[in-house]
Amino acid sequence: MASHEFRTPLTAVLTSASLIEQYPATEQQDKRLRHLERIRQSVNHLNDILEEFLSVGRIEEGKVEARPALLSLPELLQETVVDVQGLLKHGQTIEQDVTCPETVWLDASLLRKILVNLLSNALKYSGENSVVRVRATCAEGQLTLTVQDQGVGISREDQEHLFERFFRARNVTNVPGTGLGLYIIAKYLELMNGTIALESTLDVGTTVTLTIPYENHSAD
Template structure:
């Protein structure tokens, strides 16, 4: 086969490839005028070949991109290089009927008889773009679903954590109530023994004092019985109060009342229960009308005075002071008893705590705990000032709104 036949054969081969290619192929000259287009490209754009020849390539590009495209293709003309399809630009093309569709374009160039030509390989990527859009929509829906499920799971986890916390609190409360019951049995077996023995022995002795002149002895033992019963009642009341506090059943009822009248009533009530020679002294400063829970305040004062009496020597004075200044109500109970160490003062308000120097003095270790809780319920604070063998002063301060007459 001669050179002429070889060239003719290669021409046929390239022409077959050009005509049978399954992508659009358009050849333009250096002026970006269309020189040729294969059948696939003509079918893609809906033109006959005669309608495209010598027309600018911008005919196949939407008008809004013309200015930008002219700049791109002039730049390419001055610096032509092969741009593979894989790194081709995603563009929009326009058909003869005006409809637009997305395309991917790859460029190449060649020279023939000293003239430069550019070949554009064009692929319709409508199906791919549609698939990508569907995948993106699916991903968005999936992300939305995952986000929603995550929120639901987070909410469920939070509910579970809250339920866990509530269960832990319930278990802790059950544990505390169990401890309270256990302590009650222990303390009851110890603290009840002495007053019950006193009641039993006094009752037995009263039966033996039958003569009239023995009336003072009978009265003495009757008083011992009354005191012992009162002690048992106080112990039971302490446990009942702690139980109500733990269960949140204490309701605070603020009322307006004369604090001087309340304290003087307590002084008269407590004087008969003091140890031999002990004396209660009371002082007040400021307006007498306050707004607190009178019942809780009375319990606080009774408990503090009872403690002061128990831990003070005979003939020791116990001083109660109250004052009302602007928005503050102040109560203090001072004794000259055995005092409390600085270490024990850190634990005074804990349930069942008893100071190391309490010795055999009866008590449940609940009184100050109850006082502290009642004080909190009335928006107050409690302070202890004490030294060993130097006496003790409890100071309670309540913040309240000004009371108008």
């Protein structure tokens, strides 16, 4: 699986680089730009794959720890949504709804990685003109975060294995992926004493709900 995931974008890079050589004329700039964009997308995909494999290694070696600090949830969510704008398909939108204190006591780095992963999945497995909804609520020292999409959904049988390493649902094998994303999310949540729940219906969509305890005391 790892070999396949690395080989696919590398092949795209080599193919596009070779094709660029065939467009030397000035008036062929649009064709060159199209292949340059494909190269950029492939390199970004490779970076994502590498990050997932490295994350698994760090987690399983015990090198990842939760380091809570004061953070603004509305600000973090907005920044994360900006981070994934490049993944939006035609007509896709992300709706946000945050009702939380201005600052809470959580690990911003781990939470951002969890959010990026969830939003990336939601966009990747949803079609054009679809809506991804992100909601964050805080009550009694607990953050509840939901990411809801209108994507392909996951069968009940496959849902039982989603948090296993390298597992991929059978209806998305044609979409690039390592099968590590939800496994990594679950491990990060363990470090934050949080939990994850997933509800999904084939051809309707998926809703992922995270619950994470937090404190809202000051840094002092």
